[in-house]
Amino acid sequence: MITVHKLFKRFGMKTVLRGLDFEVQPGEFVALLGPNGAGKTTFMRILSSLSRPSLGTVSVAGYRLPDQAAAVRARLGVVSHLPLLYGDLTAEENLRFFGRMYGVQDIEGRITEVLELIGLAERRRDLVRTFSRGMQQRLAIGRAVFHDPDVMLFDEPHTGLDQDASVMLDEVLRSVAAKGRTIVMTSHDLLRAEDLATRFDILSRGSIAASSTRKELGKNNLLTFYRDALAG
Amino acid sequence: MATRTSTIVHKQSANPSFLKATFAIIWKDVAAEFRSREIFSAMLVFSLLVILIFNFALELDIVTRQSVTAGVLWVTFAFAGTLGLNRSMAVEKDRGCLDGLLLAPVDRAAIYFGKVISNLVFMLIVEAIVLPVYSFLYNVNLFNPGLLLVILLGSIGYIAVGTLLASMAIQARTRDVLLPILLFPVAIPVLIAAVKASEGFLAGSDFSTIYAPLSLLIGYDVIFTAIPYMVFDYVVEE
Numbered sequence: 001m002i003t004v005h006k007l008f009k010r011f012g013m014k015t016v017l018r019g020l021d022f023e024v025q026p027g028e029f030v031a032l033l034g035p036n037g038a039g040k041t042t043f044m045r046i047l048s049s050l051s052r053p054s055l056g057t058v059s060v061a062g063y064r065l066p067d068q069a070a071a072v073r074a075r076l077g078v079v080s081h082l083p084l085l086y087g088d089l090t091a092e093e094n095l096r097f098f099g100r101m102y103g104v105q106d107i108e109g110r111i112t113e114v115l116e117l118i119g120l121a122e123r124r125r126d127l128v129r130t131f132s133r134g135m136q137q138r139l140a141i142g143r144a145v146f147h148d149p150d151v152m153l154f155d156e157p158h159t160g161l162d163q164d165a166s167v168m169l170d171e172v173l174r175s176v177a178a179k180g181r182t183i184v185m186t187s188h189d190l191l192r193a194e195d196l197a198t199r200f201d202i203l204s205r206g207s208i209a210a211s212s213t214r215k216e217l218g219k220n221n222l223l224t225f226y227r228d229a230l231a232g
Numbered sequence: 233m234a235t236r237t238s239t240i241v242h243k244q245s246a247n248p249s250f251l252k253a254t255f256a257i258i259w260k261d262v263a264a265e266f267r268s269r270e271i272f273s274a275m276l277v278f279s280l281l282v283i284l285i286f287n288f289a290l291e292l293d294i295v296t297r298q299s300v301t302a303g304v305l306w307v308t309f310a311f312a313g314t315l316g317l318n319r320s321m322a323v324e325k326d327r328g329c330l331d332g333l334l335l336a337p338v339d340r341a342a343i344y345f346g347k348v349i350s351n352l353v354f355m356l357i358v359e360a361i362v363l364p365v366y367s368f369l370y371n372v373n374l375f376n377p378g379l380l381l382v383i384l385l386g387s388i389g390y391i392a393v394g395t396l397l398a399s400m401a402i403q404a405r406t407r408d409v410l411l412p413i414l415l416f417p418v419a420i421p422v423l424i425a426a427v428k429a430s431e432g433f434l435a436g437s438d439f440s441t442i443y444a445p446l447s448l449l450i451g452y453d454v455i456f457t458a459i460p461y462m463v464f465d466y467v468v469e470e
Contacts, residue, residue, distance in 0.1 A: 048335060049334075049335070050331055050334055050335070050469070051469065052469060070247065070337045070338070070339075071337070073335055073336065073337040074247055074337035076335070078331075078335050080328060080331070082327055082328030082331070083327050083328065084327060084328045084329055084331055084332030084335075085327055085329070085332070086260065086264050086323075086327070086329055087326075087327060088263075088264040088265075088267040088268045088323075089260065089263060089264055089267075093260075093263060097256055097259070097260045098332070098336070100248060100252060100253070100256035100259075101248065101253060101256055101257075101333070101336035101338060102247075102248070102336060102337060103247050103248035103252070103337075127267070143332070
């Protein structure tokens, strides 16, 4: 579903990604872990077509980036630590707008369906700026799944959420994953990643330092695996 | 793989046309502005203050007032327009909304044209309120179809280039300061042409006198509508 080969990204003299290789199979939930500055967000921005690779090949859902970016974007749902929502529009107006931008059929029916999924049906006519951070993040997931994408990218979606909001977000994430979507999520929260993902990739100094499926990890602690990968 | 994903996506969605995407952005901007009135009120209050200050500062006789009208009007429109452009793009940047727009599977030029049209609508509404107030304060008749045409053409040019530069400036930390620094030098031709053409219509000059600035305005509008169509994708991408 996602194939990345020898990916480099440079900003002026600074090289952020150094020959990164990455592959995700359909239906996998990959947690991309790594310290600050490892290049996680840069990598996610390239996968979501918001940034161009300096070198290397990237394909998502069978389409090459950046040449076939529009086709990739149609099959991609992105959630970042920012909600990407308009505060002066209501929850349903935000979804209606993004539905139009993605050419979604039966927008009104889909609004009801998605708001039920994220547990915001009763707040559909409230302005987004009156929502708590957790509610905004749930609506951000609603926006990202609105066009029923095959691939979802979550860039540190738990940032700034309190414990309750994080738990609610986890439930939404599980229900999104249960639909068989391919998911890549960056996170600093190893416990949360261990709980949600089916595979763990450690990004260090611009390349994948280690990768393990949940099965391969077995009874070993993800924290130990993470520390070993960074030390190696 | 591509065939399979296409089937899934087409069940729910099909990439919207250029026009549908443009109208979606106009609808979004107008609906959000209708609630917040952030852009409109800032532009309107600023414009009214500027013409009021000029009115007291210049203390001119009726004849001289007539001669400075075009200049005062375009200074007011240019500064108010810059204020509106800055706010309009700041709204997109605040919650990462610009990324949300760029993630949509639409021609990115549709995003540019949607923003241009909504910015233009706000500017024209402000101008429609400012003109009668100016007429009253300065005792000058501004209800001249030629002048209204110049205001429309000048506003299109100014907003077209302004929206493109605001999209560039938005990435910078000093975007509020950066936009006027970038915009005013590039907008000088449209402002000079608009002032000259406005003066000509207000003074009732021959069309031969007005022809040159009017042609420059039309040319500028065409060029600065075509260039962003080609480069907007690169301007907003990292």
